Amino acid sequence: xxxxxxxxxxxxxxxxxxxxxxxxxxxxxxxxxxxxxxxxxxxxxxxxxxx
Amino acid sequence: xxxxxxxxxxxxxxxxxxxxxxxxxxxxxxxxxxxxxxxxxxxxxxxxxxxxxxxxxxxxxxxxxxxxxxxxxxxxxxxxxxxxxxxxxxxxxxxxxxxxxxxxxxxxxxxxxxxxxxxxxxxxxxxxxxxxxxxxxxxxxxxxxxxxxxxxxxxxxxxxxxxxxxxxxxxxxxxxxxxxxxxxxxxxxxxxxxxxxxxxxxxxxxxxxxxxxxxxxxxxx
Numbered sequence: 721x722x723x724x725x726x727x728x729x730x731x732x733x734x735x736x737x738x739x740x741x742x743x744x745x746x747x748x749x750x751x752x753x754x755x756x757x758x759x760x761x762x763x764x765x766x767x768x769x770x771x
Numbered sequence: 772x773x774x775x776x777x778x779x780x781x782x783x784x785x786x787x788x789x790x791x792x793x794x795x796x797x798x799x800x801x802x803x804x805x806x807x808x809x810x811x812x813x814x815x816x817x818x819x820x821x822x823x824x825x826x827x828x829x830x831x832x833x834x835x836x837x838x839x840x841x842x843x844x845x846x847x848x849x850x851x852x853x854x855x856x857x858x859x860x861x862x863x864x865x866x867x868x869x870x871x872x873x874x875x876x877x878x879x880x881x882x883x884x885x886x887x888x889x890x891x892x893x894x895x896x897x898x899x900x901x902x903x904x905x906x907x908x909x910x911x912x913x914x915x916x917x918x919x920x921x922x923x924x925x926x927x928x929x930x931x932x933x934x935x936x937x938x939x940x941x942x943x944x945x946x947x948x949x950x951x952x953x954x955x956x957x958x959x960x961x962x963x964x965x966x967x968x969x970x971x972x973x974x975x976x977x978x979x980x981x982x983x984x985x986x987x988x989x990x991x992x
Contacts, residue, residue: 751986752987755980755983755987758979758983759910759913759976759980760910762909762910762976762979763909763910763911763914765910766909766910766911766973766976767810767911
């Protein structure tokens, strides 16, 4: 992953739950944000050990 | 315990490696760039410390393991480990401090590759193979598998049968297939105890990711 690709996670997708216009959209967005944050935490841990 | 990367040959070797990469006719894909090489080197040093292996051999071999690169759909892709190993003696001979390690470094480079089918014949070779395989696992592995697929035109996954329930696996066409075809098998083939421990963590990360993906694709497709 390039730095720019990794950094993009902090620009738009992370804010998604605040920007969804429907209740059901927000519910799904919250699930997906949790998935992304779990992924990013794992990536951070691996990069801490591996870079 | 040695400080990571404290060997006097490290800085000149990295400088030469960067020049080597910059001189290649085309940029490497994002999964096989300098970042991958440096992460593999750090992992190799971590494993070498834990296993009591020769740190210099492990570190140098990790830095030189992808000295030759071909895209994954290139006919020579499975031969790059052997091709890199042929260059290693000269690189070591021209790097003061590494001359005496050339043979061991070359052997570790030669056997590191999954597609090359090499079997490590030394503890140091096992460390380097495990370090490179760890790079294919976990959150890093997830990012790298899709980057690699994109580099040769593979799609993310089959639009109608992403989990290959009614079709043969084809990871040249669908990157998601690569988990089943290769990545999820790596954990069972780690050669060192510390490599297995790290692989277990990374396998869990991949399975968590795949479960989330399965859930999302179930909603949408």
